[in-house]
Amino acid sequence: MVTTVAPVATVGRRSRAGLVLTIVLVALALIAPLLVYPVFLMKALCFALFACAFNLVAGYGGLLSFGHAAFFGSAGYVTAHAAKVWGFPTELAIVVGVLAGTVLGVVFGWIAIRRQGIYFAMVTLALSQMIYFYALQVPFTHGEDGIQAVPRGHLFGFIDLNQTMTMYYVVLAIFLIGFAIIFRTIHSPFGQVLKAIRENEPRAISLGYRTERYKLVAFILSAALSSLAGSTKSIVFQLASLTDVHWSTSGEVVLMSLIGGLGTVLGPVVGAVVLTTMENYLAQFGSWVTVIQGVIFVLCVLTLRSGIVGAIEDVLRRRSRRKAAPGV
Amino acid sequence: MSDFILRTEGLTKEFRGFAAVRDVDLQVRRGTIHALIGPNGAGKTTVFNLLTKFLPVTAGRIFYNDRDITGDRPADIARRGMVRSFQISAVFPHFTVRENIRVALQRVLGTSFHFWRSERSLEGLHARADELIEAVGLTEFTNVAAVELAYGRKRALEIATTLALDPEMLLLDEPTSGLGHEDIARISALIKEVSKTRTILMVEHNLSVVAELSDTITVLTRGHILTQGRYEEVSKNPEVIEAYMGTGHG
Structure with a gap:
């Protein structure tokens, strides 16, 4: 029968196509700063990593967190403080930031993981609002001013990050490492169980999986990688501010993942690039940006339910199926 | 070890005062093959949800292999x-047939938390997965997503997935419905084979x-046990005929 052979062939072809796509994208990322403003690219990369991390729990774990800004922003504050006040070398400042965000992730996850759907979203939102008000009040964050003039420093003591191009390639490297971790997680034995839980949680339980533990691990991993994105961003912009812990940042990362395609590997990257581009180039419209974003979001949800990448995947899948079974 | 693999004593479940299950002593x-009708x-x-801990019991106790499992969590029961x-029918819809079964098989490897492993x-x-697929007659669908299977094949897949855990005891909730x-x-033959x-x-x-299949039957009405025994005995019980079989099985 055709159906038995075709999927195997498609899988092989798909993984080869994936490899080619990866090489093309990495090559593009390497030459991109020659064509596009590097600081903008770095911002896009930080948000892309953030969105990918979010996608790990939302897209693959089925947990819609509405508090991811807490990890992103807190890690940024800790890294900025460590680099500026404590005088930590850059790499150590980032590590400390990631650790802080991860600890928050453990606490959030511990409290929220037993809830589902909208309740999970509300608990994470409430917790992240607590972080926001904490950040607003404590002296070390400098309230509305944020932590400014964070030194970029030298990576490992000899790579000068004050050079924009150097900084860009470091950010790219961090993004690729984070992305690789997420990609591997999705395609690991753990990822299989996580997807099984998303597909049918009662069934996963009846097979003997303690699903809450898997969700908790995924949540903590996601918090850690969101923290990595936040820490990196504070080094790039030499600033940690309230915006990054604000709930609207949590909303933005949801938006990025949805527009790009929740539960697809590349979707969040595409979504992050689209949204940061919009913010950048629509900045001249002032407060209209939000309105324009809103319209685009509504259109996306109405027309591309599975996001940009999801829609492309659907088209490709339909085409390959038509090729496999021409009679149908 | 006693003759009874599973036993309940006074199993009761109330939903806001309404007793859905009342004082059930099941052995x-x-x-x-024991049927609950x-x-x-x-x-x-x-009762199924209570036995597998998907619902907490209001009162009573459950023993599995003479061990009190009343306080266990559902994953522990498995x-x-x-x-x-x-x-x-409970399958993982976007997994292929083989992946469905593999997810059940992989737990015993002990690597299910290894997110760094390929x-x-x-x-x-x-x-092993392919053996199970063959046993339920799904070989030609090995790489097809479960969502695309016909209903009967989904049920077959579900049974194969259950068997992948090599369970000592299977609880089948309406295996032939629909x-x-x-x-x-096909499914009854499979159940018979498995029950060996x-x-x-x-x-x-x-x-x-x-x-055709069951050795013992327990008849449940309004949350309590009406009678139990062999099919021939139970089906002649006038109370049962009145409560359940009266119309369709006279």
């Missing part, structure tokens, strides 16, 4: 060797399947 003999709303599925199926490390399970004639014959080495407790509406 399932090791190595038999009764009219709609008799509490059969609730680890002790008692695995359930669901009334509405998925390829699971390929060693394919041989199936056509041929599928019913295992104990089965099933909820079933199709009385010819019940008559």
Whole structure:
């Protein structure tokens, strides 16, 4: 029968196509700063990593967190403080930031993981609002001013990050490492169980999986990688501010993942690039940006339910199926 | 070890004062097929959910292999060797047939938390998965997503997934509901085959399947046990005929 052979062939072809796509994208990322403003690219990369991390729990774990800004922003504050006040070398400042965000992730996850759907979203939102008000009040964050003039420093003591191009390639490297971790997680034995839980949680339980533990691990991993994105961003912009812990940042990362395609590997990257581009180039419209974003979001949800990448995947899948079974 | 693999004492479940299951003393003999029957709303599925801890019990105790499991969590029940199926066929829809079974097989590897390991490390399970797929007659669908299977085949896949855990005891919730004639014959044959080495407790509406397969029958009405025994005895019980079989089975 055709159906038995075709999927195997498609899988092989798909993984080869994936490899080619990866090489093309990495090559593009390497030459991109020659064509596009590097600081903008770095911002896009930080948000892309953030969105990918979010996608790990939302897209693959089925947990819609509405508090991811807490990890992103807190890690940024800790890294900025460590680099500026404590005088930590850059790499150590980032590590400390990631650790802080991860600890928050453990606490959030511990409290929220037993809830589902909208309740999970509300608990994470409430917790992240607590972080926001904490950040607003404590002296070390400098309230509305944020932590400014964070030194970029030298990576490992000899790579000068004050050079924009150097900084860009470091950010790219961090993004690729984070992305690789997420990609591997999705395609690991753990990822299989996580997807099984998303597909049918009662069934996963009846097979003997303690699903809450898997969700908790995924949540903590996601918090850690969101923290990595936040820490990196504070080094790039030499600033940690309230915006990054604000709930609207949590909303933005949801938006990025949805527009790009929740539960697809590349979707969040595409979504992050689209949204940061919009913010950048629509900045001249002032407060209209939000309105324009809103319209685009509504259109996306109405027309591309599975996001940009999801829609492309659907088209490709339909085409390959038509090729496999021409009679149908 | 006692003759009974599963035993309940005074099993009761109340939902806001309404007793869905009342004082049920169930005894399932090791190595038999035990059917739980009764009219709609008799509490059969609730009993299943209580036994597998998907619902907390209000009162009473559950013993599995003489061990009190009343306080266990649902995942632990599966680890002790008692695995359930669901009334509405429970598969992982976007997994292929093989992946569905592999997910059940992979738990015993102990690498299920290893997010740094490649998925390829699971390929060693394919041989066993393919055996199970063959046993339920799904070989030609090995790489097809479960969502695309016909209903009867989904049920077959579900049973294969359950068997992948090599359970000592299977709880089947209406294994033949919604199936056509041929599928019913296939699934009953499969259950019979499986029961050679295992104990089965099933909820079933199709009385010819019940008559053909089960060694013991428990009749449940309005949450309590009306009677239990062999099919021939139970089917002659006037109370049962009145409560359940009266119309369709006279």
